[in-house]
Amino acid sequence: MELELDDDEMPATPAGMLAKRVRRARKNADLSLRGLADKMGYPHTYLSRVERGEQLPSEALAEDLDDFYGTDGLIVELLAVAVAAEVPTYGRRVLEQEKRAARIQTFNSSVVPGLLQTEPYTSALFIESMPGKDAEKVALQVATRVHRRAVLDSAAPPLYWAIMDESALRRPVGGAAIMAEQIRHILGMIENISGVQVQVLPFARGVHPLLGGSLSLLTLRDGTSFAYVESFASGVSVDSPVDVLELTTLLDIVRSKALDSGESVAIFHKYLKEYENDETDS
Structure with a gap:
């Protein structure tokens, strides 16, 4: 049985917003994590870590999620913001x-x-x-x-x-x-x-x-x-x-x-x- 998080449990950070958006897209598509993994060819454990905010998706995964959900580059853009937010301003x-x-x-x-x-x-x-x-x-x-x-x-x-x-x-x-x-x-x-x-x-x-x-x-x-x-x-x-x-x-x-x-x-x-x-x- 997959453990699902409530959106309110995610921190209000760029990485948290990215995880929330990816999870919401899957729920709107009426898919389980394993179902999504089967359709996209990614390990369900990897997708789970991304949705829980424990790992940022790779650019390849972000692009594939945008294509799969038809989100017009939104996930790729959120990924860029999340990565930048974790880097000190000077870097x-x-x-x-x-x-x-x-x-x-x-x-x-x-x-x-x-x-x-x-x-x-x-x-x-x-x-x-x-x-x-x-x-x-x-x-x-x-x-x-x-x-x-x-x-x-x-x-x-x-x-x-x-x-x-x-x-x-x-x-x-x-x-x-x-x-x-x-x-x-x-x-x-x-x-x-x-x-x-x-x-x-x-x-x-x-x-x-x-x-x-x-x-x-x-x-x-x-x-x-x-x-x-x-x-x-x-x-x-x-x-x-x-x-x-x-x-x-x-x-x-x-x-x-x-x-x-x-x-x-x-x-x-x-x-x-x-x-x-x-x-x-x-």
């Missing part, structure tokens, strides 16, 4: 422009870059770094991050060039099993997506000009570029050509200190083996 420009980017270059000095993260890694990261936040808020933050990753699976994905500090591999976010899965995911992306390149900046290369923060450089399809600098709980977009050039130079210095592709793959395998051994010992 919304990056969210908007990622889909229009021809190239994304990024460096992160402490954790795995966002578009490379697995869902368990992201969840562990948010749970440990968002003290006092309730489970629903954390779940929506995770869903937003997962949703953003779809840009690398699009029909015309950008070139994605990530540099990550070795500290992101050394820091066991979520424990050995989650880290092993995370590293396998990165290796899989490097192997299977030609437009994804990942380099590791090892401890042995010493200091560099981007210690303690993260930097993203986005080049849009019209040739324009902007930079996004993020630190603890804050971030800023940089448009000035002079400032973007200066930040590009800093990223180039970091890249020159990083391991090349083959060396980076080797260090990923080194850490993967260590975490897999930790799994076996625990």
